[in-house]
Amino acid sequence: MTTYLVPFVPTPEIVARYMLKLAEVKPGELVYDLGSGDGQIVIMAAREFGARAIGVEIRRDLVEESLRKIKEYGLEDRVTIIHGDFFKVDISDADVVTLYLLTSVNERLRPKLEKELRPGTRVVSHDFEIPGWKPIKVVEINEEWRSHKIYLYRR
Numbered sequence: 660m661t662t663y664l665v666p667f668v669p670t671p672e673i674v675a676r677y678m679l680k681l682a683e684v685k686p687g688e689l690v691y692d693l694g695s696g697d698g699q700i701v702i703m704a705a706r707e708f709g710a711r712a713i714g715v716e717i718r719r720d721l722v723e724e725s726l727r728k729i730k731e732y733g734l735e736d737r738v739t740i741i742h743g744d745f746f747k748v749d750i751s752d753a754d755v756v757t758l759y760l761l762t763s764v765n766e767r768l769r770p771k772l773e774k775e776l777r778p779g780t781r782v783v784s785h786d787f788e789i790p791g792w793k794p795i796k797v798v799e800i801n802e803e804w805r806s807h808k809i810y811l812y813r814r
């Protein structure tokens with residue numbers, strides 16, 4: 660079933676940067692952002708952390724916007740956007756997975772994460788827990804008018 664239950668709300672830049680720091684993204688590692696929106700996280704992973712990154716996004720307009728930015732920054736060799744449903748994309752080669760979805764969607768993603776991710780893969784989720792998984796760190800960040808929680812997991 661195609662799930663399109665999460666609207667586009669971008670993670671604020673400082674929170675996105677903190678997520679990638681918390682996950683200790685290293686040069687050459689592969690980061691997936693499931694529901695990549697305008698591509699901010701995958702572009703940041705490549706530009707600031709030297710990673711390779713794949714975003715999966717269901718909305719065509721956001722895919723197009725991401726591709727424009729990727730081209731503008733000359734990151735075509737390191738950042739890819741898959742236009743599709745993240746439930747249907749194989750993520751088994753991930754080193755790090757980033758999420759900003761909903762607890763209910765994370766719950767539905769959990770069996771996929773458990774089946775596909777290699778042990779040691781880091782999963783970092785903005786604001787929403789993965790039910791049934793125990794985070795190794797939970798950090799709260801105050802940003803402008805609200806606070807954000809970041810949950811770090813290790814598969």
Ligand SMILES: C[S@@+](CC[C@H](N)C(=O)[O-])C[C@H]1O[C@@H](n2cnc3c(N)ncnc32)[C@H](O)[C@@H]1O
Binds near residue numbers: 760
């Ligand atoms: C809350 S936004 C997060 C965007 C980005 N990850 C960030 O943190 O800035 C969630 C994104 O997931 C996308 N989305 C929702 N369901 C999806 C699905 N099944 N497959 C791919 N993308 C999906 C939405 O279109 C939206 O852009």
